[in-house]
Amino acid sequence: MTEEEWKKEAVQLIKAELARSGVDYKELVRRLAEIGVTETYQSVANKINRGAFPFFFFLQCMKALGVDTVRLGR
Template structure:
């Protein structure tokens, strides 16, 4: 059975990988979120991602601005 810390690392890696695939910075991600009406600073996004404890809503918002249609689990 996997521990919570392993799940946090997995979630963090998943989001970081998708951002890298799109060749975006966290500044770009923050700008795209702003267009959707979501106010997040690049530092706040970084903190949430690195903690790995973000909620499903935040994850979906990030995936939406990345135009991610599918995930490789």
């Protein structure tokens, strides 16, 4: 896969977890703050839509969403 394809996969994965949780970016920012992670709505939107975010941000999002297991691949 190309780098762009990897980014697209990352975006799809995090957006799928947001959808499963019924959480939008605004709520994600609030939940991140609850676990001590300071992000703005715009920074979250930029990171996710760009598909270029550090793995620790992905882990923080999963923790904020209460996701313990992420399935990769199809």
